[in-house]
Amino acid sequence: MTDPDRSGAISVMVVDDHPIWRDGVARDLAENGFDVRATAPDAAAAVRIAKAVLPDVVLMDLNLGGSSGVDATREITAVLPSARVLVLSASGEQSDVLEAVKAGAAGYLIKSASAAELVDAVRRTAAGDPVFTAGLAGLVLGEYRRMADAPAGVEPPPQLTERETEVLRLVAKGLTARQIAEKLVLSHRTVENHVQSTLRKLQLHNRVELARYAIEHGLDGE
Template identity: 70%
Template structure:
């Protein structure tokens, strides 16, 4: 679903995604309309503008996720202001892209968001990781050991998780550790299962809670 209050931009993004094989199930002209429409169409990914009338993108993100927690929100905004980025992340957005991005970047970002990855442009990744560190610092001491019911990770899974915490993609991790991309994906999936997490955004937050990004 594409949400944007500018008709030409909204229609253009929907057309570009449709031409590249995505099923655009709906569009919405503001956050309030998006919140009304989303439960009916149940989108896998919402491409969400931020500055909109009636209800902004952050508010719409939080409201949609409260009803559809499996839906992933990719913010596509003209703003790269730190406050806007952090507000979107705090609302639950899985990714944030600025509108100056090329069409190919948007397509890749939508695919990665659908796959459960945290998607942030290189200029925003450090800011977001820093926010995760600050927000979760108080919880680190409580989560040094896996909670009851979680299985311990192997040394290799921990090594992969450390690089996930540093913001590396699976392909970059494979290059760094001289592994195949499939092997890295298997380690990520095993870690998700053992830690009882549902996607890579939660895995990244868990890794940062454990301080792995600082090792």
């Protein structure tokens, strides 16, 4: 997997069944310095090609003609756990958003987003941030709150330090690493170190899973 911090170029694959849209997105990303390694028109091709080109970020449409972007997301995140899937869909329906996130998507962007918003979303997704079109993050967090088995107020597990727990609470609120750094008056690298340490201790893979964990353990409140 390409390390964007070392290479300076985040590798991307674009999956969409509309060739004009697919090629246009790929062109916009390439012009903004991304390493567009491949495109794919359907779920089967997306999974096969992703295994070959190893993208950092997969931009995934949900409606791929006769195939499902949700299925492709589930398969890609299963075989390539370090790849992050950012859904780019025309649908903002709650059921579609939740289904995609449950399949492993790291974020969800509506196709009406501007080119600048798309570029920023891909960069943030590659950095490990959960990225959602305005309004959708609350929807996702609200659903996981309703699904949570643990009551609010459950104490954090003893293996997390006070600072790690503090960072975890802010991750659950949807803050980026830079926003957390500003709020806690820490360096961006220090926050990233706390996040990575927490991921290792809890045996989780990304910030989306951290947010779910925090909600399920009552750590997303004030």
